[in-house]
Amino acid sequence: MTDVSSTSAAGTTTTSVTKSAASALLTSLNTGSGVDTDALVTGLVQAQFASKNAALTAKSDKLTAQLSGVSTLKSAITDFAAALDTLVKGGTLQSQPVSSNASVLTATPISGAKLTGMTASIRVDRLATAQTAVSVNSVASKSEVIGSGTFTLKLGTASYDAGGAMTGITGTDADGDGAEDTIAIDITDGSLTSIAAAINKKQAGVTASVVTDADGRAFLSLRGETGSAKAFTLEATSDPSGTLSQFNVGPNAAGMNVTGKAGNAVLSVDGITVERASNSISDLVEGVKLDLTGTSTTPVSLSSSVPTKALTSAVEDFVYTYNLLLGELQKQTDPITGDLRGDTGAQNMMRSLKGLSLRDLLPGGAADQPRTLAQLGVLTNRDGTLSVNSATLSKAIADHPGAIEAMFSNSSDGSGVLSALNSIKLNATSTLYGLGASATRYNQAKSDLTEQQDRLTTQQEKMTTRLTQQFASMNARVAAYKSTQTFMENQIKAWTNGNN
Incomplete structure (x- = not known):
């Protein structure tokens, strides 16, 4: 569709420039100072290409608006x-699980779960627990060097006597070589701080920390992960100074008090008793993650709420x-x-x-x-x-x-x-x-316009050069004619004066 306003503007511009050029020509020829070829050439070139430049500008503006x-x-x-x-x-647009007793368990939805109409009845009989142990004897400073050697850490399922003391442990065999897995922990010039750091560095499922009492005395504290299969023993298998064995954990070890036993969570889901190693459970109720926070003698109702x-x-x-x-x-x-x-x-x-x-x-x-x-x-x-x-x-x-x-x-x-x-x-x-x-097409069209504008600019430059040369030659001839005219006028005046 032709842009009427653009065409009108182009015509107006062309007419205006043409009039300006004609006026410059007449004015220049009527003065005695010669023709102003720069203004004259510029005006004529602009008049010649005004409509084409206006058309290209209009197309460019349109493409810019389209892009x-x-x-x-x-x-x-x-x-x-x-x-x-x-x-x-x-x-937030999916049904949310609701627990009737948050002091026993809380529930959160698993991403992508569809919980509309979900119901469950859950009773928590026992929470999952972790084995913990604390050193019996303290040391004056947590940075005091105690000794060097090697601890051997073993994880597995522990057995206990009637009094709750550990009597043995069945270690795990993750690599399937028929032997229980053990982790060696080397200690060099070990203080409580460095012993704890060496244990933690192994990231084997036992976390060590140093606890300082009100009197500034330091104790070693060990904590395993929850679950009955996450019990542990710690033994100083290399102890040249005889000072590391005070931190042994296991049967017949007297230097560390086992203050907590490793155990599974025991709960009943819709009347079915199950055990889990963690208090965070995602595989019992479809689409729901359960976090156990306490035990109960009566079931907790789990339902869903439509948002x-x-x-x-x-x-x-x-x-x-x-x-x-x-x-x-x-x-x-x-x-x-x-x-x-x-x-x-x-x-x-x-x-x-x-x-x-x-x-x-x-x-x-x-x-x-x-x-x-x-x-x-x-x-x-x-x-x-x-x-x-x-x-x-x-x-x-x-x-x-x-x-x-x-x-x-x-x-x-x-x-x-x-x-x-x-x-x-x-x-x-x-x-x-x-x-x-569309963007690709418009960008290509704009690139084509740039090439057209470059060609038009080249044509304008060539015309400017040609007209400049032509008017320079004309200006020289006019100057010669004026010189001859002046000479003849002077001669005529001299003849006329002589006759008088």
Whole structure:
């Protein structure tokens, strides 16, 4: 379509420059100081190329506006999808597990879990415990050198006598060589601080620390991991000075008091008794991580709570953001004023967005449950914008919470609002047929314009050179004619005076 305003402006500019050039010529020829060839040549060259320069400028401005429009739409759809992605993956739109007694256990959802309608009854009989040991005798300073040698650490399942004293340990055999696994810990000029550091450096499941009492006396404290298979023994297998054995832990060791035994958590889930090595459990109730905090004689009820308010806000926010994007898209594709009114990528994006409210977001879902945004109460207005029927939305959430949560879940099967919007974004920004392709096309056109402008500039420079040479020659001839005219006028005056 021809830009009428640009053509008019070009014509006005050409006429103005032509008049200016003619005026300069007449003025220069009527003066006795010679022709101003610089002004004359500049005016004539501008007049010759004014319309072409104006046309190229108009095309360049249009391409700049089109590239700006493409960038705006790409950013808008990308930001929309990113915001929805953050909201969906944040987990606030999915049912949350609720414990009837947080002093016994708390529950948190595992990412991607569907907890709608989830129930469980859990009784905690015993918490998982860790073996702990503290040195009987203290030392005056935690930096005092005690001795050198080697400790051997062994992890496994301990046995105890009736009094609770350790009588033995069955070590683990992680490498399957038929021998119990042991860890050697070398001590050189060891103080309590360096002994603890050497144990911790092995990261073998036993943590050492130095505890100082009110009198400044230092004690060695050891702690294992929870679980009955995480008991440990510590033995000074190389002790030249005989001073490291005071920190032995195990059967018949008197230098360290075993203050806590390693044990599993024991609990009952829906009447089935199970044990776990940790108080954080993720494999008992599907989709839920349990954190045991105490024991109980009566079961704790575990249920789920539908995030009605969060889902309602999500739908309303989705509609609000959709309308903002649609408004920008309608502005860019307006058939009269839109910079992208003929752009295929923008038109395809418009069609995809307008079909979103009727798109099946739960393929294969039950026929009696909502599967489109329209069935949630998202209505399409005459101008293409969306609005929310609050009553319809509230009823849909109350009657079909699982379906609504599924629509706003982070699914991997291509279902849901997020997958649909990501699909629209991918197509809209495609470098093959979307706005990405439009940007490539406009950039190429702008590059072509630059080449045309360079050629036009070269032509202007050549014309300037040619006219400058021509008018310089003309100026010289005019100067010669004026000189001859002056000579003849002087001669005539002399003849006339002589006759008088």
